[in-house]
Amino acid sequence: MQRWLLILALLLTGLLPLRAEASCAVHQDLSNLHRASRGVLSYLETGEGAYHLQGLRSWMSVHPPQPLLQRMRAVGITAAAPPAMELLKRHQALLHIYASQGRIAARDSARHLKVAELVAEFGLLVEALPCDQVKEEGFGSKLVAVAAEDARMRQQIINAGIAWVSFLVLGGSILYFLDRIGIRRIRRTKRFPCAVPCTLQAGSRTLRGHLVDLSRAGAKLRPDVPLVVSGRVGLQFGGYTVTAQVRWQTADYIGVQFTKDFNFMQLHRLLEAYPMDALDTGDVKVGARLAH
Numbered sequence: 001m002q003r004w005l006l007i008l009a010l011l012l013t014g015l016l017p018l019r020a021e022a023s024c025a026v027h028q029d030l031s032n033l034h035r036a037s038r039g040v041l042s043y044l045e046t047g048e049g050a051y052h053l054q055g056l057r058s059w060m061s062v063h064p065p066q067p068l069l070q071r072m073r074a075v076g077i078t079a080a081a082p083p084a085m086e087l088l089k090r091h092q093a094l095l096h097i098y099a100s101q102g103r104i105a106a107r108d109s110a111r112h113l114k115v116a117e118l119v120a121e122f123g124l125l126v127e128a129l130p131c132d133q134v135k136e137e138g139f140g141s142k143l144v145a146v147a148a149e150d151a152r153m154r155q156q157i158i159n160a161g162i163a164w165v166s167f168l169v170l171g172g173s174i175l176y177f178l179d180r181i182g183i184r185r186i187r188r189t190k191r192f193p194c195a196v197p198c199t200l201q202a203g204s205r206t207l208r209g210h211l212v213d214l215s216r217a218g219a220k221l222r223p224d225v226p227l228v229v230s231g232r233v234g235l236q237f238g239g240y241t242v243t244a245q246v247r248w249q250t251a252d253y254i255g256v257q258f259t260k261d262f263n264f265m266q267l268h269r270l271l272e273a274y275p276m277d278a279l280d281t282g283d284v285k286v287g288a289r290l291a292h
Contacts, residue, residue: 026071026072026075026077027077027126029068029071030072030080030084030126031127032059033063033084033087033122033126034119034123034126036052036055036056036059037087037091037119037122038123039052039055040052040056040094041115041116041119044094044103044110047103053095053098056091056095057095060088060092065085065088068084068088069081069084069085072084079125080125083125084122086118087115087118087119090115090118091115093109093113094106094109094110094113094115097109190215191213191214191215192213192214192215192267192271193212193213193276194212194213194214194270194271194275194276195210195211195212195274195275196210196211196214196238196270196273196274197210197211197237197274198210198211198237199235199236199237200221200223200233200234200235200254201233201234201236202227202229202231202233202234205227205229207224207225207227208223208224209221209223210222212253214267214270214271215262216258216261216262216263216264216267217257217258217261218244218255218256218257218258219235219244219255219256220254220255220256221253221254221256222252222253222254223254226251226252228249229249229254230246231245231246232244232246233245233246233256235256238269238270238273238274240266240270242258242259242260243259243260244256244257244258245257245259
């Protein structure tokens with residue numbers, strides 16, 4: 001059982017890191033351009049966040065206009081191509097003015113060229129790109145839509161697999177603990193033949209007898225004199241005084257359940273101190289012969 005639980009846990013661990021990749025690289029690049037453009041306009045207006053200029057320069061150096069245009073056409077993002085190219089041209093002009101004349105001149109030029117309006121228009125187009133979802137109308141290509149659909153399907157399969165493996169692990173764990181509980185219960189109620197003299201106290205009546213089998217949870221005793229008893233009784237045997245509940249009774253035997261279990265050490269000491277040979281009754285002699 002433990003080996004199977006380990007195998008299932010390893011399977012679950014192996015499945016968890018898997019994730020569907022539904023992002024579009026071109027869409028991510030255009031989104032970065034939009035954010036960098038907004039940052040530069042904010043800096044030109046407020047004078048705070050000069051690092052946006054370096055971010056825009058880095059982006060433009062990594063994404064030249066013509067290769068970017070080819071990538072956009074390859075995935076079918078054609079509606080956003082003209083504003084993207086125009087935005088790059090105006091950014092090049094602004095960066096040149098900023099380098100030669102400073103921030104204020106670049107700010108005035110940005111207002112004159114209406115760069116903010118172009119950035120807003122470009123942002124609406126970029127954020128509407130269906131690179132992570134399929135839309136009836138949009139600016140994404142069929143290639144992007146199919147990739148997103150495949151990614152969702154892969155994710156659904158992975159989720160179903162994780163759910164199934166989790167169910168197996170949970171079910172296996174429940175079965176394992178139920179099995180352990182059953183074994184513990186068997187150990188607790190396992191009966192051992194014995195020959196332990198005892199005294200039974202039932203109200204004002206006292207009678208002697210012998211325990212003919214004993215477990216941690218209860219005992220079976222044979223009184224010397226037949227007597228009908230019920231309810232809670234007191235037992236004295238082997239130096240112990242215990243309280244027990246009468247569970248059943250026949251003409252010759254009484255079955256009781258202890259209110260407090262014996263531990264294993266106490267049980268084994270009693271069995272060693274009072275072996276079967278000590279009781280000269282027919283049923284115990286048979287038990288002794290079977291034990292030998």
